[in-house]
Amino acid sequence: MPAAVGRRAFLAAALGAGTALASAASAAAASAPFSQWIEKFRARARARGISDATYTRVMGSVKPDTAVYALQRTQPEFHEEVWQYLNRRVSDWRIMTGRERAREYASLFARIERDYAVDRHILLGLWGMESAFGDVVTNPKHMRPVIPALAALAWGEPRRRSYWEQELLNALVIIERGWSNPAEMIGSWAGAMGHTQWMPEVWLNVGVDYDGDGRISPFGRPDDALAGTARYLLGRGKYRRSEGWGYEVRVAAAAGASGTRSVAAWQEHGVERANGQPFPRPGERARLWQPVARGPTFLLTQNFFAVRSYNPSSNYALAIVHLGDRIRGDGPFVQPVQGGERTPTLAEIQEIQRRLTAFGFDTDGTDGRVGRDTMLAVRAFQRKTGLAPADGYAGLKVLARLRQGL
Numbered sequence: 001m002p003a004a005v006g007r008r009a010f011l012a013a014a015l016g017a018g019t020a021l022a023s024a025a026s027a028a029a030a031s032a033p034f035s036q037w038i039e040k041f042r043a044r045a046r047a048r049g050i051s052d053a054t055y056t057r058v059m060g061s062v063k064p065d066t067a068v069y070a071l072q073r074t075q076p077e078f079h080e081e082v083w084q085y086l087n088r089r090v091s092d093w094r095i096m097t098g099r100e101r102a103r104e105y106a107s108l109f110a111r112i113e114r115d116y117a118v119d120r121h122i123l124l125g126l127w128g129m130e131s132a133f134g135d136v137v138t139n140p141k142h143m144r145p146v147i148p149a150l151a152a153l154a155w156g157e158p159r160r161r162s163y164w165e166q167e168l169l170n171a172l173v174i175i176e177r178g179w180s181n182p183a184e185m186i187g188s189w190a191g192a193m194g195h196t197q198w199m200p201e202v203w204l205n206v207g208v209d210y211d212g213d214g215r216i217s218p219f220g221r222p223d224d225a226l227a228g229t230a231r232y233l234l235g236r237g238k239y240r241r242s243e244g245w246g247y248e249v250r251v252a253a254a255a256g257a258s259g260t261r262s263v264a265a266w267q268e269h270g271v272e273r274a275n276g277q278p279f280p281r282p283g284e285r286a287r288l289w290q291p292v293a294r295g296p297t298f299l300l301t302q303n304f305f306a307v308r309s310y311n312p313s314s315n316y317a318l319a320i321v322h323l324g325d326r327i328r329g330d331g332p333f334v335q336p337v338q339g340g341e342r343t344p345t346l347a348e349i350q351e352i353q354r355r356l357t358a359f360g361f362d363t364d365g366t367d368g369r370v371g372r373d374t375m376l377a378v379r380a381f382q383r384k385t386g387l388a389p390a391d392g393y394a395g396l397k398v399l400a401r402l403r404q405g406l
């Protein structure tokens with residue numbers, strides 16, 4: 001991957017850090033009281049060009065959101081196999097909604113492709129993954145005010161404190177410039193905001209005023225968010241114009257080569273496209289990757305790593321590029337994961353939700369989208385009926401069992 005630190009690299013680092021360090025809550029208790037810290041931090045803000053008036057207005061009444069200490073130590077609630085991870089993210093709902101957004105914003109995407117060279121389908125995949133095409137902007141159910149969250153992290157979180165201090169300062173600069181205000185700045189516990197979940201640093205340094213309203217914003221119309229994200233992929237991810245992200249491939253049994261080499265060199269080692277088509281750019285450099293044994297294999301080229309620079313997880317990047325391909329009209333991977341299931345259709349998900357709800361397991365709606373409520377309902381049903389593993393995955397096995405009744 002590119003040398004640039006990913007937008008959310010700290011997340012992976014924080015999650016991997018384990019619990020050996022002193023708990024954040026006790027560290028917070030050991031540091032200065034919040035009100036004293038606020039006054040001390042004013043000098044740092046002043047040095048970044050934030051006026052006393054802005055600082056007092058924003059920070060004077062802020063209450064630290066100390067719930068973030070527990071949130072950043074929380075392990076994922078559900079264990080997902082790779083095929084489950086991909087099925088849930090590259091869902092019928094996301095593909096259909098992505099195609100609607102592609103039509104709705106066709107002229108915006110054409111302009112972004114002209115200015116930044118980034119394929120609209122990569123951006124659609126990223127937009128769908130990061131915010132369900134802006135759904136978290138209009139429906140911020142799991143989002144929280146960013147200033148109190150960052151203030152709590154900068155004040156009392158011993159891990160990566162200087163990082164949180166910088167992000168709080170970046171958020172204050174955004175307010176100082178009149179681009180936003182504390183009421184609008186709603187995001188994840190870590191401060192990622194808007195259509196493409198920008199951290200304040202990304203907003204400040206990579207954002208673009210693409211709709212020309214005089215301020216840069218990841219909220220509202222998606223123009224600024226999508227153009228700025230294309231600029232990120234191009235500049236920080238070293239995105240390459242007119243190239244794809246890679247290919248699903250088949251590997252001859254005796255292959256055994258590794259590392260980065262040209263597509264033509266891979267062909268000499270028995271690597272072919274899974275769909276039988278020729279490689280369009282034999283000179284591209286590529287790495288061979290099989291996410292899970294007995295599943296599909298890929299040759300990855302630079303634009304895969306450009307996407308991965310946005311959030312350093314290969315499964316995340318694969319979900320984005322595959323969602324983009326599906327939105328464009330490509331089919332599922334040629335080689336399924338052995339032991340996995342195909343992706344349920346929108347109608348099948350809705351049936352799962354309807355049947356669960358009828359049995360008293362509340363999915364909070366039957367819109368064919370799988371969120372936390374549906375996963376909790378599936379898991380409760382699995383436990384009640386002895387379906388193992390009770391992983392919360394809304395798939396074909398669960399549907400078959402639901403059709404038998406309770």
Ligand SMILES: [Ca+2]
Binds near residue numbers: 209212213215216224
């Ligand atoms: Ca704007």
